[in-house]
Amino acid sequence: MSDKAVVLVSGGLDSSTVLALALQQGYRCYTLSFDYGQRHRSELEAAMRVSELMKVQEHKIVRLDLGTIGGSALTDTTIDVPEQETAGIPVTYVPARNTVFLSIALGWAEVLEADTIFLGVNAVDYSGYPDCRPEYISSFEAMANLATRAGVEGSKLSIQAPLIDMTKGEIISAGAALGVDYSQTVSCYQASLEGLACGKCDSCRLRIEGFNQAGIPDPTRYKNSA
Amino acid sequence: MSDKAVVLVSGGLDSSTVLALALQQGYRCYTLSFDYGQRHRSELEAAMRVSELMKVQEHKIVRLDLGTIGGSALTDTTIDVPEQETAGIPVTYVPARNTVFLSIALGWAEVLEADTIFLGVNAVDYSGYPDCRPEYISSFEAMANLATRAGVEGSKLSIQAPLIDMTKGEIISAGAALGVDYSQTVSCYQASLEGLACGKCDSCRLRIEGFNQAGIPDPTRYKNSA
Numbered sequence: 001m002s003d004k005a006v007v008l009v010s011g012g013l014d015s016s017t018v019l020a021l022a023l024q025q026g027y028r029c030y031t032l033s034f035d036y037g038q039r040h041r042s043e044l045e046a047a048m049r050v051s052e053l054m055k056v057q058e059h060k061i062v063r064l065d066l067g068t069i070g071g072s073a074l075t076d077t078t079i080d081v082p083e084q085e086t087a088g089i090p091v092t093y094v095p096a097r098n099t100v101f102l103s104i105a106l107g108w109a110e111v112l113e114a115d116t117i118f119l120g121v122n123a124v125d126y127s128g129y130p131d132c133r134p135e136y137i138s139s140f141e142a143m144a145n146l147a148t149r150a151g152v153e154g155s156k157l158s159i160q161a162p163l164i165d166m167t168k169g170e171i172i173s174a175g176a177a178l179g180v181d182y183s184q185t186v187s188c189y190q191a192s193l194e195g196l197a198c199g200k201c202d203s204c205r206l207r208i209e210g211f212n213q214a215g216i217p218d219p220t221r222y223k224n225s226a
Numbered sequence: 227m228s229d230k231a232v233v234l235v236s237g238g239l240d241s242s243t244v245l246a247l248a249l250q251q252g253y254r255c256y257t258l259s260f261d262y263g264q265r266h267r268s269e270l271e272a273a274m275r276v277s278e279l280m281k282v283q284e285h286k287i288v289r290l291d292l293g294t295i296g297g298s299a300l301t302d303t304t305i306d307v308p309e310q311e312t313a314g315i316p317v318t319y320v321p322a323r324n325t326v327f328l329s330i331a332l333g334w335a336e337v338l339e340a341d342t343i344f345l346g347v348n349a350v351d352y353s354g355y356p357d358c359r360p361e362y363i364s365s366f367e368a369m370a371n372l373a374t375r376a377g378v379e380g381s382k383l384s385i386q387a388p389l390i391d392m393t394k395g396e397i398i399s400a401g402a403a404l405g406v407d408y409s410q411t412v413s414c415y416q417a418s419l420e421g422l423a424c425g426k427c428d429s430c431r432l433r434i435e436g437f438n439q440a441g442i443p444d445p446t447r448y449k450n451s452a
Contacts (some may be wrong), residue, residue, distance in 0.1 A: 063289065063290070063291040064289070064291070065288055066330075068286055069333050099329040103325040107295050131374070135372055139365075144325075
């Protein structure tokens with residue numbers, strides 16, 4: 001078994017916590033981010049910062065033009081990011097995003113001969129996103145084991161989603177205990193280039209609530225308080 | 227059920243035949259190609275030409291920098307394309323390529339509300355590629371139905387790989403019967419910018435043998451005969 005792991009990092013709170021958990025478990029971590037035409041490009045700066053702070057083996061950014069297929073407020077500038085809670089699958093859902101990201105992580109894992117991929121999906125807070133459910137993750141893992149050289153040659157690839165059943169408050173408590181510096185992470189769907197958060201979108205609202213639940217002061221830099 | 231289908235087209239012989247089969251079955255076809263850092267960029271020209279000739283609804287090219295993760299002779303210029311048959315999984319295998327391509331097709335299918343994705347994988351000729359096996363395709367389909375809005379809302383997404391059990395000769399016979407103009411397609415792993423084939427790589431050798439098997443004159447333009 002390899003001690004290498006590919007960790008998907010967005011620069012946000014969840015994936016930074018996952019990275020800390022993977023490192024704590026003794027994995028040599030290779031972090032992967034995507035420049036996919038997202039509005040919130042300060043994410044990528046945060047992903048680089050967090051990867052460097054946590055001393056990963058290597059951080060790669062793959063360019064991928066998901067805006068070409070459209071369909072989401074996060075990649076299509078003609079769709080507004082909602083500033084109130086919405087019912088059903090939100091417009092910020094990017095079609096098949098986790099599947100695309102995991103697939104590319106799978107390719108890199110194959111090149112690195114890593115047996116483990118970590119990602120920060122969470123079924124509690126993102127219950128409206130189909131690709132954040134536990135049955136989806138198991139199904140991707142089964143497919144991945146048929147898709148690759150490793151599958152043919154008999155080793156086993158594992159997809160780890162350690163946050164899947166945790167609340168935002170529990171995630172923040174776990175990360176804080178491992179020393180994650182949340183002031184370096186960006187969650188906002190419409191953060192400024194400098195990484196200042198709006199404090200209003202779904203992602204900001206969940207994050208604010210999470211710090212409240214955890215009873216930890218929120219170190220996020222907001223636009224209004226700037 | 228929707229009559230829209232997303233069809234993965236590479237500009238090669240197999241995917242052009244799949245497109246002809248999908249059109250014959252009455253689907254409105256949306257073709258998808260990838261600019262993924264491949265050596266054989268004349269593929270993309272061929273994919274555009276074939277999509278236009280076959281009058282598809284729309285053709286999209288998604289940019290995706292697979293060269294970033296390396297690991298294949300098709301995306302890494304430091305690895306030579308072999309000109310003789312090789313044992314095991316060939317170096318031209320691109321890690322997780324079909325998984326990545328199908329995932330992006332899945333995203334576009336979700337945006338278009340299409341229930342069907344066609345791809346031209348073939349288990350007979352590409353038995354060395356893990357992601358060309360029937361059990362892989364079924365497993366991707368199962369995962370896809372958990373990954374998307376459609377899966378949550380109860381419709382069923384189908385992944386069609388009609389060539390999976392056909393020999394190259396049978397594929398060419400089927401396509402020729404449907405009027406596919408194979409002179410417009412490019413299969414060579416190291417074709418020139420004008421689409422001239424080397425006649426030596428695995429892909430060229432399979433194609434030449436296929437025309438022999440089908441008893442159809444090979445319309446391919448080769449570098450040597452130019």
